Amino acid sequence: MIIGIPKETCPGECRVGLVPQNVSALVKKGRSVMIERGAGLAAGHSDDAYAAAGATLADRSAVFEQADIIVQVQTPGLNLKTGDSDLAELPSNKILVGMMDPLANPEFAQTLAAKQVTGVAMELIPRITRAQAMDVLSSNAMIVGYKAVLIGASELASMFPMNMTAAGTLNPARVFIMGVGVAGLQACATAKRLGAVVEAYDVRPAAREQILSVGAKPVELNIQAEDTESAGGYAKEQSAEFIKAQQAAMADVLAQQDVVITTAAVPGKKSPILVTAEMVKSMKPGAVIIDLAAEKGGNCELTQLGEVVIENGVKIIGPNNLASTVATHASQMYGKNIENLLNHLITEDGKLNLDFEDEIIRETVVSINGDVPHPRMRDLLGLP
Amino acid sequence: MIIGIPKETCPGECRVGLVPQNVSALVKKGRSVMIERGAGLAAGHSDDAYAAAGATLADRSAVFEQADIIVQVQTPGLNLKTGDSDLAELPSNKILVGMMDPLANPEFAQTLAAKQVTGVAMELIPRITRAQAMDVLSSNAMIVGYKAVLIGASELASMFPMNMTAAGTLNPARVFIMGVGVAGLQACATAKRLGAVVEAYDVRPAAREQILSVGAKPVELNIQAEDTESAGGYAKEQSAEFIKAQQAAMADVLAQQDVVITTAAVPGKKSPILVTAEMVKSMKPGAVIIDLAAEKGGNCELTQLGEVVIENGVKIIGPNNLASTVATHASQMYGKNIENLLNHLITEDGKLNLDFEDEIIRETVVSINGDVPHPRMRDLLGLP
Numbered sequence: 001m002i003i004g005i006p007k008e009t010c011p012g013e014c015r016v017g018l019v020p021q022n023v024s025a026l027v028k029k030g031r032s033v034m035i036e037r038g039a040g041l042a043a044g045h046s047d048d049a050y051a052a053a054g055a056t057l058a059d060r061s062a063v064f065e066q067a068d069i070i071v072q073v074q075t076p077g078l079n080l081k082t083g084d085s086d087l088a089e090l091p092s093n094k095i096l097v098g099m100m101d102p103l104a105n106p107e108f109a110q111t112l113a114a115k116q117v118t119g120v121a122m123e124l125i126p127r128i129t130r131a132q133a134m135d136v137l138s139s140n141a142m143i144v145g146y147k148a149v150l151i152g153a154s155e156l157a158s159m160f161p162m163n164m165t166a167a168g169t170l171n172p173a174r175v176f177i178m179g180v181g182v183a184g185l186q187a188c189a190t191a192k193r194l195g196a197v198v199e200a201y202d203v204r205p206a207a208r209e210q211i212l213s214v215g216a217k218p219v220e221l222n223i224q225a226e227d228t229e230s231a232g233g234y235a236k237e238q239s240a241e242f243i244k245a246q247q248a249a250m251a252d253v254l255a256q257q258d259v260v261i262t263t264a265a266v267p268g269k270k271s272p273i274l275v276t277a278e279m280v281k282s283m284k285p286g287a288v289i290i291d292l293a294a295e296k297g298g299n300c301e302l303t304q305l306g307e308v309v310i311e312n313g314v315k316i317i318g319p320n321n322l323a324s325t326v327a328t329h330a331s332q333m334y335g336k337n338i339e340n341l342l343n344h345l346i347t348e349d350g351k352l353n354l355d356f357e358d359e360i361i362r363e364t365v366v367s368i369n370g371d372v373p374h375p376r377m378r379d380l381l382g383l384p
Numbered sequence: 385m386i387i388g389i390p391k392e393t394c395p396g397e398c399r400v401g402l403v404p405q406n407v408s409a410l411v412k413k414g415r416s417v418m419i420e421r422g423a424g425l426a427a428g429h430s431d432d433a434y435a436a437a438g439a440t441l442a443d444r445s446a447v448f449e450q451a452d453i454i455v456q457v458q459t460p461g462l463n464l465k466t467g468d469s470d471l472a473e474l475p476s477n478k479i480l481v482g483m484m485d486p487l488a489n490p491e492f493a494q495t496l497a498a499k500q501v502t503g504v505a506m507e508l509i510p511r512i513t514r515a516q517a518m519d520v521l522s523s524n525a526m527i528v529g530y531k532a533v534l535i536g537a538s539e540l541a542s543m544f545p546m547n548m549t550a551a552g553t554l555n556p557a558r559v560f561i562m563g564v565g566v567a568g569l570q571a572c573a574t575a576k577r578l579g580a581v582v583e584a585y586d587v588r589p590a591a592r593e594q595i596l597s598v599g600a601k602p603v604e605l606n607i608q609a610e611d612t613e614s615a616g617g618y619a620k621e622q623s624a625e626f627i628k629a630q631q632a633a634m635a636d637v638l639a640q641q642d643v644v645i646t647t648a649a650v651p652g653k654k655s656p657i658l659v660t661a662e663m664v665k666s667m668k669p670g671a672v673i674i675d676l677a678a679e680k681g682g683n684c685e686l687t688q689l690g691e692v693v694i695e696n697g698v699k700i701i702g703p704n705n706l707a708s709t710v711a712t713h714a715s716q717m718y719g720k721n722i723e724n725l726l727n728h729l730i731t732e733d734g735k736l737n738l739d740f741e742d743e744i745i746r747e748t749v750v751s752i753n754g755d756v757p758h759p760r761m762r763d764l765l766g767l768p
Binding site: 014156166 | 430516517530540541542547551710717720
């Protein structure tokens, strides 16, 4: 069973599917790993390091031809920039493992099915305890939450911590986190570490304890919450009425902040607008918004993906592929997530074992034997 | 006694000479403050805020003509880009207060003297207890040390803190601070806050306690230190032999680091090279050097002011006017430093009092009555 790692092709993507540490572990289990020359360089891993770990270095075409399982960070389902050319290189009858934005781009599963490729979508790893070590979305979210705070601190014209100096007291920055999943909690913890006064809000009542646990203060809005948590632990999509009431109460909170980090994502859907253009007007000039939902339309009405918008002196930043800017740690986690999944897919004696009785397999395999078996994806595709 | 604040003209300079808080305090003491429209905007202060504090808003030419004391952040002595046009606007018989790089550019004092302008150089505020509240270099250094860590953290492809995740343990970053004056100590404290493993080095043995006090680990080099601390509390210039021995021992330390921040400045001189091109070769690919001495030639041999140089995978960053990127807090401190100095220069009943028996006056006035009275500057200028 040969595992192949082509170099990522999406512009700006610095991550890699496996790091040398994962290669050694897989080789020790009897797997073969073939990696395209230079694939790990941008993540800090030389070809020599991969060779020393037991990988075979190869040309891109050899990786696609000879590997049984192709591992990418961004498969063509997610990579809309250069994915088509990747797809053209992918032979039939392979297994493709990686991120493929399956709920927003379910058509990609059909494309794979038509090509007789088995697609395994890492975004669909179920949020159950035994799959935690394969959960790429949590890995990404941790990095993204950390990096958002660094962007906020770098862009703000004040320092985060309070400082008592000979030239007077410098007030600490006020940082507000909207949505406290993994990214939001990591943002709270990082902003707190840096010395800011940190508040946070989430529609899920259970978030209160989590906010307190990282040293931040939960913001309470006096509005009636609906049923807010879905089975997977994600925040559920809310009704229009609820969102309107939430926005009104939120405007006052936003007016006091120096840095606002928004993290509200609903899997497969456009992100909810939490910060309207009107609310931005009430914010302090010099305030900074980092919209972590920018890739999914944004939580702020004014966000432009990959750009910095300045409106009434408020900077609105819509970062693109933030995880890639922390490529070494991001690849370490991604590689470990992949290694764990591969060990789940492949038996001790090296056979592929796609047992659909198993929840992890059932939830992540989006195409197999020319078909899309995944009920949720069939639903999105309008298939019976 | 009218105090005038023109808008800064140096490209990228966002600070302002006084903030509204300083204006109220000065007005309460009976001073008049005249400020150029828009002067505080980039630092987060509107014209309305200045007017509410009691300042008169005016055109640039009116500020220069009517004020008795002109306060700038960058006077033409420091501002080599647009300083000449500022100088052309400055009438004779004024008092000019601000930063003017007096030890590197002593000729500027002669220019002011020829113009019958009294120059007060903020960089020369003596490091004595009663002048601490006027010490702009300490104020700047604090900001610059903080910001250097944010740059390092943002540029590094790993996170600073250790993280125990479901996908394995992420090692903390190793950060090394060279030179622990105010900037270096602030860098230590900030990197420590963010969760890095922080080590620091300074030629002054007294620095050991200071390094420990901010939670960092002092690095010891087994070389004989010379007399290392000058009267002003700055590190003294070292001999060539000492620097060579220091460099040899340092190479091994540098090879282990992810982020290196260098802060060694000798007032009025080119900065010492602490990190040679050879040492950079021994560093890890992906490591980041932030050279805070870039404006004075740099502590790293490869530094280019205002640029990012990449050599063997090591990023060498030479920031320019970092304090201006934190313009709100930087202006708050600068304004307070200036307010304190003005209160020292001006008597309760509003008369100028330049008493040369006073150390603060003697050390900071670089030109008066058509002459350069300052002994150290006369020495640099070759005057008897």
